[in-house]
Amino acid sequence: MNKIYDVIIVGAGPSGIGVAAILQKMKVSYLILEKEDIGATFSRWPKEMKFITPSFPAQGFGQTDLNAVVPKTSPAYTLDMEHPPGEAYTEYLNVVANHFAIPIKKGVQVNRINKKDSIFSIDTSKGFYQSRYVVWAGGEYQYPELTPFPGADLGVHNSLVPSWEKLDGDDFIIIGGYESGMDAAYQLGKLGKKVTVIARTNTWELDNSNPSIALSVYTYNRVRQLFDSDLLKVAGNTAVTNIEEKASGYDVYTNDGEVYFTPVRPILATGFKGSTTLIENLVTRGKHGGVLVNETDESVDTPGLFLAGSELRHDSHIFCYIYKFRQRFAIVAEAIGQRLNSDLSILEMYKQENFYLNDLSMCGEMCQC
Amino acid sequence: MLDYVHDSPPIKKEVLLIGYESVGKSGLFRKLTGEKNALSSNIKGSTISALKASCRLDRNIRLTDLPGLQLGTDSRSTQLTLDHLQGEETLLLVVKAATLKEELTDLQSELNLKGREVAIVATHRDKYLPSQAEQNRVRDLLQVPVVWVNTREMAEMKQEEVITCIGNAQAWGAAKSILHFLPSSPHDVNQLIPVFRVPIAGPMLACSFIFAMFALPVFGAFLFASWLEPATERYLLVPITSWIDHAPPVLANILIGDYGLITLGSYSFLWAFPVVILISIMTTLTEEIGIQEHLTNALDPWLRKVGLRGRDLLPVITGFGCNVVAVFQSRSCSSCTRVSCVSLIAFGSACSYQIGATLSIFNAAHAPLLFIPYLLILFIVGAIHTRLWNRNEANELVHIPSLPYIQKINWRAFRWKVSGAVKQFLVQAMPIFLLICLIASLLQAIGVLAIFSWLVMPLLHLFSLPSDAAPGLVFSLIRKDGLLVLNEGQGSLLMDMSVSQIFICVYLASTLSACLVTLFTIGRELGWKTSLSIGWKQMLTSVVSAAILASGLYFL
Numbered sequence: 009m010n011k012i013y014d015v016i017i018v019g020a021g022p023s024g025i026g027v028a029a030i031l032q033k034m035k036v037s038y039l040i041l042e043k044e045d046i047g048a049t050f051s052r053w054p055k056e057m058k059f060i061t062p063s064f065p066a067q068g069f070g071q072t073d074l075n076a077v078v079p080k081t082s083p084a085y086t087l088d089m090e091h092p093p094g095e096a097y098t099e100y101l102n103v104v105a106n107h108f109a110i111p112i113k114k115g116v117q118v119n120r121i122n123k124k125d126s127i128f129s130i131d132t133s134k135g136f137y138q139s140r141y142v143v144w145a146g147g148e149y150q151y152p153e154l155t156p157f158p159g160a161d162l163g164v165h166n167s168l169v170p171s172w173e174k175l176d177g178d179d180f181i182i183i184g185g186y187e188s189g190m191d192a193a194y195q196l197g198k199l200g201k202k203v204t205v206i207a208r209t210n211t212w213e214l215d216n217s218n219p220s221i222a223l224s225v226y227t228y229n230r231v232r233q234l235f236d237s238d239l240l241k242v243a244g245n246t247a248v249t250n251i252e253e254k255a256s257g258y259d260v261y262t263n264d265g266e267v268y269f270t271p272v273r274p275i276l277a278t279g280f281k282g283s284t285t286l287i288e289n290l291v292t293r294g295k296h297g298g299v300l301v302n303e304t305d306e307s308v309d310t311p312g313l314f315l316a317g318s319e320l321r322h323d324s325h326i327f328c329y330i331y332k333f334r335q336r337f338a339i340v341a342e343a344i345g346q347r348l349n350s351d352l353s354i355l356e357m358y359k360q361e362n363f364y365l366n367d368l369s370m371c372g373e374m375c376q377c
Numbered sequence: 378m379l380d381y382v383h384d385s386p387p388i389k390k391e392v393l394l395i396g397y398e399s400v401g402k403s404g405l406f407r408k409l410t411g412e413k414n415a416l417s418s419n420i421k422g423s424t425i426s427a428l429k430a431s432c433r434l435d436r437n438i439r440l441t442d443l444p445g446l447q448l449g450t451d452s453r454s455t456q457l458t459l460d461h462l463q464g465e466e467t468l469l470l471v472v473k474a475a476t477l478k479e480e481l482t483d484l485q486s487e488l489n490l491k492g493r494e495v496a497i498v499a500t501h502r503d504k505y506l507p508s509q510a511e512q513n514r515v516r517d518l519l520q521v522p523v524v525w526v527n528t529r530e531m532a533e534m535k536q537e538e539v540i541t542c543i544g545n546a547q548a549w550g551a552a553k554s555i556l557h558f559l560p561s562s563p564h565d566v567n568q569l570i571p572v573f574r575v576p577i578a579g580p581m582l583a584c585s586f587i588f589a590m591f592a593l594p595v596f597g598a599f600l601f602a603s604w605l606e607p608a609t610e611r612y613l614l615v616p617i618t619s620w621i622d623h624a625p626p627v628l629a630n631i632l633i634g635d636y637g638l639i640t641l642g643s644y645s646f647l648w649a650f651p652v653v654i655l656i657s658i659m660t661t662l663t664e665e666i667g668i669q670e671h672l673t674n675a676l677d678p679w680l681r682k683v684g685l686r687g688r689d690l691l692p693v694i695t696g697f698g699c700n701v702v703a704v705f706q707s708r709s710c711s712s713c714t715r716v717s718c719v720s721l722i723a724f725g726s727a728c729s730y731q732i733g734a735t736l737s738i739f740n741a742a743h744a745p746l747l748f749i750p751y752l753l754i755l756f757i758v759g760a761i762h763t764r765l766w767n768r769n770e771a772n773e774l775v776h777i778p779s780l781p782y783i784q785k786i787n788w789r790a791f792r793w794k795v796s797g798a799v800k801q802f803l804v805q806a807m808p809i810f811l812l813i814c815l816i817a818s819l820l821q822a823i824g825v826l827a828i829f830s831w832l833v834m835p836l837l838h839l840f841s842l843p844s845d846a847a848p849g850l851v852f853s854l855i856r857k858d859g860l861l862v863l864n865e866g867q868g869s870l871l872m873d874m875s876v877s878q879i880f881i882c883v884y885l886a887s888t889l890s891a892c893l894v895t896l897f898t899i900g901r902e903l904g905w906k907t908s909l910s911i912g913w914k915q916m917l918t919s920v921v922s923a924a925i926l927a928s929g930l931y932f933l
């Protein structure tokens with residue numbers, strides 16, 4: 009293990025593959041470390057979950073597919089679906105990885121990273137790796153928030169549900185009203201099961217004083233149909249304080265004193281902590297809770313450590329979807345390439361194809377997803 | 378919370394039509410509501426106030442047509458639309474199929490659409506109809522219903538489709554970054570007719586086109602009137618006059634005296650009427666074809682030199698029909714050039730009544746060709762006037778507005794507009810003019826007509842005009858065809874004046890002030906202070922320019 013790579017990328021999800029595809033063209037020596045397999049996160053999606061952002065076999069319209077990670081590629085074309093489920097998207101990532109012959113070490117779990125004398129040493133389940141730069145692309149999905157309140161361990165996190173169809177029971181409580189929670193509610197409702205969503209924010213409501221809906225329209229328009237049935241109940245502006253096990257099921261306590269009962273394990277759609285919790289020693293967090301980075305997405309604490317993917321944050325600017333955070337892959341690759349004196353000509357194409365966003369000043373509140 | 382559930386009888390659905398100018402909003406409104414009056418109360422592609430009506434095919438849907446928005450400007454009509462957006466109505470966004478992406482992107486950034494119920498109609502599908510795949514992509518990206526239509530040919534079925542589209546309106550949640558993925562426009566957004574893009578020659582051509590737009594009707598009216606005049610004189614006026622001569626003197630005076638209803642009134646009919654009709658036909662035709670915007674757009678670079686923008690010329694063109702309507706239409710000017718625009722209308726836009734009257738007088742003075750220098754001078758002094766009094770620069774246009782397509786004439790709309798002009802002449806202009814004649818006759822009969830010459834004494838002196846010209850001057854302040862009073866005494870006044878005098882007199886009468894109704898409208902639209910300020914500035918320019926002209930003419 010004495011080879012020192014120029015770059016090590018952690019994670020072979022959309023971000024890791026996306027950054028790698030550029031480094032490959034810049035002829036940088038790099039390696040991806042992946043704890044499982046390419047697109048592991050998408051393989052874990054509940055079977056019924058599909059992409060919110062539509063895919064298109066886009067070339068015809070002069071814009072690359074929304075869910076592509078490399079310009080001029082298209083999941084829609086590869087998979088022939090507009091809203092691919094997770095499993096199918098994994099296939100697309102594999103096609104891209106093969107096409108670019110991206111070097112990936114699978115089954116290597118990164119546990120800890122240290123930096124000494126400008127060299128990163130990466131402690132993994134399969135020994136040490138060394139590099140000059142690290143691109144952290146570990147994603148969020150595999151790092152769920154499992155203990156948001158006492159008794160949460162009695163519930164089951166939505167990211168750990170392999171398929172909604174396979175869940176036993178007909179009367180569910182879902183805690184959390186954002187994309188995951190509402191998607192779960194929709195999927196269960198579609199199966200004819202009763203669902204109660206308890207949510208702190210009324211993401212599904214059109215609030216006129218503040219005309220915004222926190223849900224994506226795709227999800228909103230799907231669950232809206234359920235509002236008209238008696239399958240879906242929602243307790244808005246309500247926070248769960250704890251869960252207690254009862255003989256016949258679970259009592260879910262809320263801050264307004266109500267107790268909701270469910271015979272089956274409550275579903276936690278309470279979000280994710282994110283993989284950056286593994287590298288807390290190399291980062292500081294801002295008020296927004298995200299890792300503080302400079303204008304090339306490099307940790308302000310640890311030069312040479314870059315962040316890619318949906319955990320990335322610049323003030324109010326968040327990058328929750330692939331079509332948003334993929335615009336930063338080239339920024340990271342450029343910053344590294346410049347220091348390594350690599351051939352940067354590939355960036356021209358990225359700029360042309362709108363895969364390059366360097367001016368975040370323009371966006372104001374529009375940058376919310 | 379669960380108030381989405383409603384089994385109550387169908388509620389009325391309020392729908393606002395929102396879109397940029399000339400995308401076909403009003404056409405769509407007319408088709409869907411069958412409202413005929415939408416035609417007459419709507420001027421030049423731009424709706425200047427909100428119209429409401431129920432859909433013909435579904436009475437529970439009520440549409441409101443709002444003034445067209447303009448890209449990147451802050452005009453009054455844009456503001457009106459923005460004001461309307463505070464409510465909870467469903468929004469029907471109307472965009473041109475070919476520029477769907479640009480228009481939606483702009484609408485998104487200018488209006489607060491998020492969370493609003495939205496449906497979209499893409500118009501002019503005859504110009505650009507995207508493939509089925511592309512249509513799907515647009516719908517899927519936006520997550521709201523979209524239909525592609527041609528508002529000019531919308532059969533019942535297509536209308537049903539739009540109604541369904543409205544019924545399926547969905548909450549708008551597309552972020553700016555999503556709109557970015559809409560299919561790009563097939564061609565150049567600003568489709569100015571190619572010849573007008575040629576530097577120098579383009580604007581010149583546009584200029585002569587606009588000139589022809591007025592010169593042709595005027596010439597036509599002139600030919601017609603001068604052909605008809607002798608015949609009317611011989612077979613109508615002479616017999617009537619000799620017949621009325623036997624009537625009691627007071628009556629005879631009122632009917633055929635110096636300011637006789639018949640003698641002067643016939644001028645209005647013979648001269649003003651053809652001009653009004655022909656100009657109205659010409660403006661309506663060019664408007665229907667959609668060429669006006671191209672002309673004004675071609676002139677944009679030049680107009681900026683006088684503190685206007687190309688599109689501000691549209692109301693000025695309308696002003697040649699009627700100034701009052703033009704002042705309303707100037708609502709669509711960017712607010713920082715609106716005052717300049719209105720002052721140009723008030724000064725330089727000779728309304729069709731004024732043109733007719735002028736023509737008649739020059740003809741009576743046997744110098745019809747005077748009309749050409751008259752119009753030119755009006756243009757030039759008007760431009761200088763606007764430049765001098767309005768020093769503010771027209772702000773840089775960030776967006777180049779997309780221009781309307783050149784298209785076939787909608788004859789129904791054409792008929793409506795022209796017959797509106799005719800009606801206005803008959804029920805408004807004629808009666809008022811006759812009233813003016815009547816008052817003049819009465820004043821003359823009781824011997825107080827001199828009060829007029831006393832009113833405009835300084836002017837008469839300054840320009841050595843006969844005191845008999847005073848009523849013409851004064852009445853032209855009330856209505857521009859009041860000028861016709863100069864024909865008093867069957868042209869005897871004109872016989873006594875030199876050509877230069879007549880020219881100066883007519884020039885003064887037309888420019889000294891806008892007509893009362895126009896001033897009144899300006900007051901209501903822009904405030905009385907502005908109206909007064911426009912008024913006195915115009916008077917000053919008029920007198921000074923007349924003085925310069927006069928010194929030139931009298932010297933010759």
Ligand SMILES: Cc1cc2nc3c(=O)[nH]c(=O)nc-3n(C[C@H](O)[C@H](O)[C@H](O)COP(=O)(O)OP(=O)(O)OC[C@H]3O[C@@H](n4cnc5c(N)ncnc54)[C@H](O)[C@@H]3O)c2cc1C
Pocket residue numbers: 018019020021022023024041042043044045046047048049050057058059060061075116117118119145146147148149150187188191283286316317318328329330331
């Ligand atoms: C309900 C829901 C719906 C969504 N819908 C959309 C959508 O429609 N469109 C869209 O663009 N986005 C969507 N997203 C978000 C999308 O899933 C993420 O943005 C995307 O997965 C992030 O990609 P990533 O490469 O950063 O992370 P991941 O896809 O999570 O990839 C991280 C990779 O790193 C590996 N890894 C993690 N930790 C380690 C470690 N310590 N050592 C080695 N390897 C490691 C993982 O195995 C994984 O392969 C959705 C998310 C959710 C929860």
